[in-house]
Amino acid sequence: MSCQKNLDSLVKEVFAINRQELPENAYLVGGAVRDALLNRQKDYIDLDFVVPEKAIEIAQTIAHQYKAGFVVLDAVRQIARVVFPQGTLDFAQQEGESLEIDLKRRDFTVNALAYNLHTQEIFDPLGGLKDLGCQSLRMISPENLQDDPLRLLRAYRQAAQLDFEIEPHTRATIRSLAPLLHRVAAERVQSELNYLLLNSRGNKWLKSAWEDGLLSLWLRRITPAKMERVMGVEAAAGFLESLLPENFIFSPSQLQLTKLALLVSDILAEAEKELIDLKYSRGEIRTVITVIKCLPPLKEADNLSLREQYFIYLNTGKVFPVFALFALSMGINKNIVASLLTSYLDPDNIIAHPRPLLRGDDLINHLHLKPSPIIGKLLTEVQIAQIEGQVTVFQEAIDFAKKLL
Numbered sequence: 001m002s003c004q005k006n007l008d009s010l011v012k013e014v015f016a017i018n019r020q021e022l023p024e025n026a027y028l029v030g031g032a033v034r035d036a037l038l039n040r041q042k043d044y045i046d047l048d049f050v051v052p053e054k055a056i057e058i059a060q061t062i063a064h065q066y067k068a069g070f071v072v073l074d075a076v077r078q079i080a081r082v083v084f085p086q087g088t089l090d091f092a093q094q095e096g097e098s099l100e101i102d103l104k105r106r107d108f109t110v111n112a113l114a115y116n117l118h119t120q121e122i123f124d125p126l127g128g129l130k131d132l133g134c135q136s137l138r139m140i141s142p143e144n145l146q147d148d149p150l151r152l153l154r155a156y157r158q159a160a161q162l163d164f165e166i167e168p169h170t171r172a173t174i175r176s177l178a179p180l181l182h183r184v185a186a187e188r189v190q191s192e193l194n195y196l197l198l199n200s201r202g203n204k205w206l207k208s209a210w211e212d213g214l215l216s217l218w219l220r221r222i223t224p225a226k227m228e229r230v231m232g233v234e235a236a237a238g239f240l241e242s243l244l245p246e247n248f249i250f251s252p253s254q255l256q257l258t259k260l261a262l263l264v265s266d267i268l269a270e271a272e273k274e275l276i277d278l279k280y281s282r283g284e285i286r287t288v289i290t291v292i293k294c295l296p297p298l299k300e301a302d303n304l305s306l307r308e309q310y311f312i313y314l315n316t317g318k319v320f321p322v323f324a325l326f327a328l329s330m331g332i333n334k335n336i337v338a339s340l341l342t343s344y345l346d347p348d349n350i351i352a353h354p355r356p357l358l359r360g361d362d363l364i365n366h367l368h369l370k371p372s373p374i375i376g377k378l379l380t381e382v383q384i385a386q387i388e389g390q391v392t393v394f395q396e397a398i399d400f401a402k403k404l405l
């Protein structure tokens with residue numbers, strides 16, 4: 001069976017570990033077994049082993065023997081990690097009296113399969129193989145979902161990742177337990193949510209997770225219209241990419257931040273709070289808030305003056321591509337957005353990438369000014385005059401500033 005071959009080769013070829021080094025009662029469990037059966041391949045591999053005892057010792061011995069890294073993840077529950085460049089091996093002491101009890105405490109049946117490398121047998125006490133065949137995520141029990149409510153959201157992430165369906169009774173249970181997700185540490189929620197935002201495959205499941213009440217605990221102001229805009233982000237990105245001369249492609253994180261900007265509250269202070277509560281980084285929060293703040297001038301104008309364009313580039317800075325995608329998703333005229341983005345991507349474009357004729361010190365020295373906020377205002381006006389073609393050399397810029405004074 002190809003699954004056995006896949007699993008044996010992960011251990012033998014990917015990690016170059018001789019299976020004799022593993023105790024006879026060690027079982028490979030979780031995602032690796034599921035993925036091997038599905039013939040799914042990953043760049044970075046995490047193998048989870050369950051052993052009846054001495055998990056930390058076993059991990060330490062293997063780490064020592066293969067000169068790999070070693071970390072104790074949980075001394076009480078006896079979980080340790082061996083770190084190789086190509087992936088990690090986790091060894092955990094089985095939870096409960098037997099492997100079967102351990103598997104019964106997990107989230108979904110397809111994640112509760114175990115494989116023994118010595119006997120090359122798959123242990124399937126919960127019907128995981130059948131569900132795998134039907135591409136179905138079935139909970140092991142409602143209690144297990146309650147025990148770790150992150151599992152409620154994991155269902156949608158894994159459905160997206162595996163292209164599975166969530167079995168109807170499981171889905172109904174998740175809906176009824178949805179409020180429990182609030183108990184889960186925000187970092188864990190964010191990491192599941194990010195998968196749904198980063199991949200176009202996540203869209204459908206992001207929407208389902210919202211419909212089933214899992215997102216409104218964190219992003220309280222999502223509306224059907226907002227969700228529809230999110231569903232259109234990849235198409236909007238594709239449209240802009242097709243117009244641009246260079247090989248410009250939006251990165252997954254630019255798509256993710258655009259989607260977040262589309263989903264958060266319209267009230268800025270609330271939007272910021274939602275992102276802080278979800279533990280997004282300062283940089284991510286700044287990007288989202290900036291693009292939302294910069295939208296109003298685009299909404300009002302059919303044609304942007306050079307001055308307005310200058311301020312858009314100034315205020316958005318490096319996050320301009322996210323702003324462009326956000327603006328297009330918010331229904332701003334596609335010609336305006338495309339033309340702004342084209343200019344942004346041209347390093348010689350003087351509006352998007354101005355080359356100042358003057359610095360503050362020039363104004364101070366030539367016009368005998370004292371440092372004050374007026375300097376900044378003068379520099380801005382001189383810059384705009386340069387963009388409009390009113391001044392082109394240093395002396396003209398000085399004279400222009402002098403007139404303004």
Ligand SMILES: Nc1ccn([C@@H]2O[C@H](COP(=O)(O)OP(=O)(O)OP(=O)(O)O)[C@@H](O)[C@H]2O)c(=O)n1
Nearest residue numbers: 030031032048105106107108111112148150151
């Ligand atoms: N909240 C969780 C997290 C994990 N697990 C169990 O621990 C295994 C390993 O967890 P993890 O590596 O997080 O997920 P995988 O299923 O392996 O999926 P992937 O690594 O591809 O994300 C899962 O298969 C599942 O059996 C669980 O029951 N509940």
Ligand SMILES: [Mg+2]
Nearest residue numbers: 030031032046
């Ligand atoms: Mg895993």
